Structures are given as C-alpha cells and as structure tokens.
Amino acid sequence: MEIKKVDSSIEKRILTGMIVSTSYLKEIYPLLNLNYFQNSFIKKISRWVRDFYKDYEEAPNGHMKDIYVIESDKLKEDEKELIKEFLVSLSARYESEDSTNVPYLVDLTIHYFKKRQLEITANSILHLVKSDSVDEAEQQLLGFKKVAKNLSSWFNPFEENEMIQTFQEKEEVFFKFPGKLGEFLGGFEKGWLVGLSGAYKKGKCIAKGQLVSLANGELKKVEDVVRDKNTDILTLDEKTNRIIPGKIAHHWENGVKKCWKVTTRTKKEITVTFNHPLLSFRGWEDLTKLKIGDYIVVSENYLILWDKIIKIEYVGELETYDLAVEGTHNFIVNGVIAHNTWWLQEFALMGMLSGIKVAFFSLEMPKQSMKERIYKRLIAGTGDGGEFLYPVFDCMHNQTGECKKRERINRTPLLDINREKPSFSPSLPYRICTACRGTEDFEMEQWWTVKKRPGFDLSTASFVLKPIQDMSNNLLRMKVYPKYSANTGTIKRDLDVLAETEGFIPSLVIVDHADILSPEQSGLTGVQKEDESWMALSRLASERYSLVVTGTQVTKDGQDATTLGTKHTGRWAGKLGHVDVMLTINATPSEKENGVMRVGVMDHRHKEFNETETVTVLQNINLGQVHLDSE
Numbered sequence: 028m029e030i031k032k033v034d035s036s037i038e039k040r041i042l043t044g045m046i047v048s049t050s051y052l053k054e055i056y057p058l059l060n061l062n063y064f065q066n067s068f069i070k071k072i073s074r075w076v077r078d079f080y081k082d083y084e085e086a087p088n089g090h091m092k093d094i095y096v097i098e099s100d101k102l103k104e105d106e107k108e109l110i111k112e113f114l115v116s117l118s119a120r121y122e123s124e125d126s127t128n129v130p131y132l133v134d135l136t137i138h139y140f141k142k143r144q145l146e147i148t149a150n151s152i153l154h155l156v157k158s159d160s161v162d163e164a165e166q167q168l169l170g171f172k173k174v175a176k177n178l179s180s181w182f183n184p185f186e187e188n189e190m191i192q193t194f195q196e197k198e199e200v201f202f203k204f205p206g207k208l209g210e211f212l213g214g215f216e217k218g219w220l221v222g223l224s225g226a227y228k229k230g231k232c233i234a235k236g237q238l239v240s241l242a243n244g245e246l247k248k249v250e251d252v253v254r255d256k257n258t259d260i261l262t263l264d265e266k267t268n269r270i271i272p273g274k275i276a277h278h279w280e281n282g283v284k285k286c287w288k289v290t291t292r293t294k295k296e297i298t299v300t301f302n303h304p305l306l307s308f309r310g311w312e313d314l315t316k317l318k319i320g321d322y323i324v325v326s327e328n329y330l331i332l333w334d335k336i337i338k339i340e341y342v343g344e345l346e347t348y349d350l351a352v353e354g355t356h357n358f359i360v361n362g363v364i365a366h367n368t369w370w371l372q373e374f375a376l377m378g379m380l381s382g383i384k385v386a387f388f389s390l391e392m393p394k395q396s397m398k399e400r401i402y403k404r405l406i407a408g409t410g411d412g413g414e415f416l417y418p419v420f421d422c423m424h425n426q427t428g429e430c431k432k433r434e435r436i437n438r439t440p441l442l443d444i445n446r447e448k449p450s451f452s453p454s455l456p457y458r459i460c461t462a463c464r465g466t467e468d469f470e471m472e473q474w475w476t477v478k479k480r481p482g483f484d485l486s487t488a489s490f491v492l493k494p495i496q497d498m499s500n501n502l503l504r505m506k507v508y509p510k511y512s513a514n515t516g517t518i519k520r521d522l523d524v525l526a527e528t529e530g531f532i533p534s535l536v537i538v539d540h541a542d543i544l545s546p547e548q549s550g551l552t553g554v555q556k557e558d559e560s561w562m563a564l565s566r567l568a569s570e571r572y573s574l575v576v577t578g579t580q581v582t583k584d585g586q587d588a589t590t591l592g593t594k595h596t597g598r599w600a601g602k603l604g605h606v607d608v609m610l611t612i613n614a615t616p617s618e619k620e621n622g623v624m625r626v627g628v629m630d631h632r633h634k635e636f637n638e639t640e641t642v643t644v645l646q647n648i649n650l651g652q653v654h655l656d657s658e
Contacts, residue, residue: 231346234298310393403651412482418622540578559598
C-alpha cells in the first residue's frame with residue numbers, strides 16, 4: 028500500500044487567513060469545499076471557522092479559544108488534545124488583518140483549490156475506469172466544475188458600492204513617510220514598483236600619493252589620475268574573482284580629511300579615510316569594522332590574494348580623492364582592492380514599524396554589515412557613545428538677526444557681516460528658532476545641536492531593541508546574495524520558500540539593488556538585460572500584490588548635478604516605463620557635510636510632479652539616522 032505524504036503548509040496558511048481576516052474569508056467563502064483539505068485537523072477547524080463566519084459574517088480571530096472550548100465537548104479525548112496542540116502551534120502564525128496580504132493569499136488559495144478539485148476528480152474518474160464504470164466516468168468528467176472567482180470583469184463605475192470602494196481605498200494609504208517628506212512624496216501602494224536613483228557612492232576617500240593601477244599596467248598617483256581624468260584602470264570582477272580592465276565614471280577631489288594607514292603582512296599599504304571600505308572575508312567593510320588580524324583582498328601580478336592586516340595607524344589630515352568605477356565600483360590602490368543603502372533600509376524599517384510585513388533582499392552588502400546598519404539606525408549609537416552633532420532646522424531670519432517677532436526665542440544673530448556662519452561650538456550664545464515654521468515667514472536654514480547618544484554594543488542593543496523585538500519580531504525577514512548571483516526568479520523562489528516554511532507573506536519587498544541583479548535569462552546583456560530586470564521587478568510587484576522598492580545609479584553627468592532629473596537616468600532610460608515612481612536622492616558636497624539630503628521625484632505615474640522640486644531631509648549617517656526631520 029502506498030502512503031502519500033501530505034504537505035499541509037499551504038493548508039495551514041489558508042486556515043490562518045480564515046481565522047484572522049474577514050476580507051479573506053469573504054473572498055474564498057463561495058469557493059470553500061472542506062474536502063479540499065487533506066489534513067483532518069485543518070478540515071475540522073475550517074468547519075468551525077466557516078460556521079462562525081456564516082453566523083457572524085466575520086473572522087473568528089480572538090474567538091478561536093472560545094470556539095475550541097465549545098467544540099471540544101464533541102471530540103474524543105485523544106483528538107481533543109491533539110487539536111489543542113495543533114492550534115497552539117498555529118497561533119504562532121496569527122497576524123492582524125492589516126498585515127495579511129489578502130489578494131496574494133486569495134490567489135494562492137484559488138490555485139490550491141483548483142489543484143485539489145482536479146486531483147479529487149481525477150482520482151474518482153480513475154477509480155471508475157478501473158472498475159469498468161466507463162459511462163459514470165464520462166459523466167464525472169462532463170460534470171467537472173471549475174474553481175474560479177464568481178466575479179465578472181465588467182463593472183459599472185456609477186454603482187454605489189463601486190463608488191464607496193473607490194474612495195475608501197483612496198483614504199487607506201498603504202505606506203507613507205512621516206512629516207514633510209511624506210506630504211511631498213505622498214503615499215505608496217501595493218502593486219507599485221518604486222525606484223530610487225542616486226549617484227555613485229562618494230565621500231569615501233583615498234589619500235594623496237596613493238598609487239592607482241591603470242589598465243596598461245602603469246602605477247599613477249591618485250591625484251594625477253584625477254587631474255588628468257584617466258579613465259582606463261584595473262578593477263576586481265567579483266563575479267569571476269579576476270582583475271580586469273575597467274572604466275572610471277567620475278573623479279573627485281574631496282578635500283582635507285583625517286586619514287589612517289593600513290599595512291598588511293606583505294608590506295602593502297593603503298591610506299584612506301575611516302569610512303572607505305576594503306574587501307574582507309565578511310564583504311566590503313570600512314575601518315570602523317576592520318581590525319589588526321583581519322584579512323583583506325590584495326592584488327599581486329594580476330592575482331587575488333588574502334593578506335593579513337598587521338597595523339592600522341592614524342596619519343593625520345591629508346588631501347583626499349575618490350574614483351567611481353562603472354559596474355564593479357572598485358579599483359586597485361597600492362595593490363589593495365578599494366570600494367566605492369541607507370534609503371532602501373529606511374523604507375524597510377518604516378514599513379516594519381508601521382506593522383507591514385517586509386522582505387529585504389541585498390546583493391550589495393554582507394549579512395554582518397546589514398545587521399549592524401539596522402541596529403545602528405534603531406539605537407542611534409556608535410563606538411563608546413558620547414555627545415554628537417545633530418543637524419536641525421533653523422530660520423534664516425533668526426540667523427541674520429532680522430526677525431523681530433515676539434515669539435522669537437533667540438536675540439543673538441549667527442551670521443557675521445559677510446553673512447558667513449561660524450564653526451559650531453556649544454558655547455555659542457546663539458539658539459535656533461522655528462517659532463514660525465509652517466508659515467510663509469519661515470525661511471529654511473540648517474544649524475546644529477548636541478545630543479548624547481549611547482555606545483554601539485551588545486548591552487545597549489539588547490536594552491534598546493527589546494521592545495522592537497516584542498513588537499516587530501514577525502514583520503521583517505532579510506536575505507543576502509553575492510553580487511550578480513540572483514534575479515527576480517531567485518527572489519520569487521525564496522519568497523515561496525519563506526511562505527511555505529514560516530507562513531510569512533510580505534507586502535513590502537526591498538531589492539538592493541536592481542543594477543546588480545543577474546540576467547533574467549542567460550545570455551542577456553546591456554539594454555536587454557536591464558529592460559528584462561525592471562520588467563520582472565514590475566511583474567513581481569503586480570503578481571505578489573506588494574510594494575517593491577529598489578535602487579539604481581545615475582549617469583556620469585548625474586554625479587555633479589545639484590538635482591537629478593530624467594536626463595540622468597543610468598544604464599537604460601526605458602526603466603522609467605516600468606516603474607510607478609522614480610525618486611531621486613540628491614546632495615551637494617556642502618550639503619552632505621551639513622547633514623542635508625534632498626529627495627525629489629523623477630517620474631510618477633499616479634500624480635503630478637515637478638522634477639526640479641525637492642524636500643530637504645536632515646540626517647546623521649554616522650549614527651545611522653537617515654531621516655531626522657524634513658522640510
């Protein structure tokens with residue numbers, strides 16, 4: 028006798044949806060046939076839920092315990108205990124209706140019901156054929172009833188229920204940032220694909236005098252590479268782990284900054300700023316995470332080697348430079364490989380804190396770095412803690428001393444006779460004033476305040492993150508892939524595995540980022556590869572009824588643009604035809620130094636926009652704070 032193993036994971040997800048979501052029950056109730064369920068416990072509990080809904084027209088949710096108490100009198104003793112244990116195990120999957128992705132769960136349910144209807148009919152026909160009841164088998168086949176929603180694709184927009192539904196859904200925004208940022212961008216909805224366009228990462232610097240490996244084998248000082256605008260250099264292809272020729276997309280002079288020299292066992296040296304990443308066993312990491320004894324990748328005669336760090340020393344303030352390399356985003360300095368997501372992470376965490384289930388896929392950063400960024404964002408701490416500068420909004424009329432309003436809380440001007448700001452000092456008598464903020468009299472400016480923040484360690488993390496663990500433990504899942512190793516097909520497969528194993532169906536999916544996805548089909552390159560990737564991401568949003576957010580980089584000309592626009596769309600301009608919204612992340616060098624970032628809209632399918640308009644956001648990236656305030 029053949030024993031068929033029953034996979035009840037999909038049935039558990041269906042039952043969980045029936046218990047917690049009235050809107051889900053309303054959709055599937057006309058299609059519900061208890062014989063579809065193969066697990067006897069699920070079949071029995073589904074009958075209880077169905078009967079409760081029939082009487083009260085809502086999902087039982089918190090009433091399941093009461094239902095069990097009533098129904099358990101009809102159960103045998105051994106059955107009673109087993110069902111109780113089953114319900115306890117299932118309760119770990121319970122979620123609020125707001126966090127249930129109802130449309131996607133309905134689609135999964137209909138697919139499963141169709142499959143079960145076919146299996147039941149096929150088995151019945153096969154049994155009749157084997158017993159030579161051919162006429163009855165034919166009747167069974169002719170009487171097959173297809174499982175489908177009893178809905179017409181036609182609708183009358185002037186029916187009252189259609190009007191009510193339209194305006195109710197319009198009021199219920201799925202995701203929105205707080206403050207002026209939220210007012211400026213508006214809400215984001217399920218089924219949308221949102222892109223974030225930004226410049227190549229910059230501000231991570233190489234010190235003057237460091238030797239860059241050019242494509243012809245020549246070694247040239249970084250300042251001379253920047254001066255001469257050389258473009259052909261050597262770079263590491265992380266897909267093949269080989270040194271290959273690369274193209275410099277942009278050159279920067281980043282001014283005088285504090286620098287540290289890293290020395291390896293083979294006497295290779297590189298002098299960089301503290302936040303310039305080097306490639307370690309754990310991935311790209313800056314000097315705040317690397318220590319003596321760690322291994323980093325170096326190059327020797329076009330070969331890749333792991334070399335041990337034996338010394339990290341502060342060497343003072345030096346002139347610094349940086350390069351942006353197309354595709355690989357790294358270059359070779361003194362034989363050491365040097366590398367050039369905060370906003371995608373902010374989407375994820377704001378979604379989680381709003382009660383939305385989020386899946387975050389990263390092809391950009393290793394697991395350790397991802398976790399550290401999240402903890403830093405939520406703790407707002409670093410190192411041993413202490414006092415840190417925070418950017419704050421102020422009024423220009425307060426800084427000049429021109430404001431004569433009685434509400435003004437400061438009487439000391441900040442600017443000198445040349446309208447220049449002094450360096451910040453806590454001892455300055457000047458105080459910011461935002462008394463007229465929100466009125467036409469307020470003219471936005473930026474200044475500083477000092478805040479005391481905790482250290483970044485396990486003790487602090489355990490204390491600060493405990494309430495978040497309790498509140499959001501079942502709202503965020505993350506997965507890390509190597510660069511160029513995954514496409515949307517991989518992501519869909521892993522979303523299916525996540526749903527099967529944990530019953531976790533996200534309504535917000537973050538992909539960091541689209542430019543480093545592998546091709547959707549083998550052999551696709553260039554424009555075809557980019558078009559298929561963005562089309563597949565759009566399809567992912569639609570099929571999963573989820574808000575999908577990803578990042579992309581702009582053209583070389585966009586590196587120096589004050590505000591990014593459509594003309595700066597990188598790689599393939601056709602991606603704008605696949606997104607619902609394309610945002611821009613903007614900052615001049617001086618704005619970055621002052622903790623200022625501007626967010627704009629390059630394209631929006633659902634509302635009017637002006638790509639030259641932006642909203643100003645204050646941040647402190649060293650403390651992981653991407654959105655302190657907005658105006």
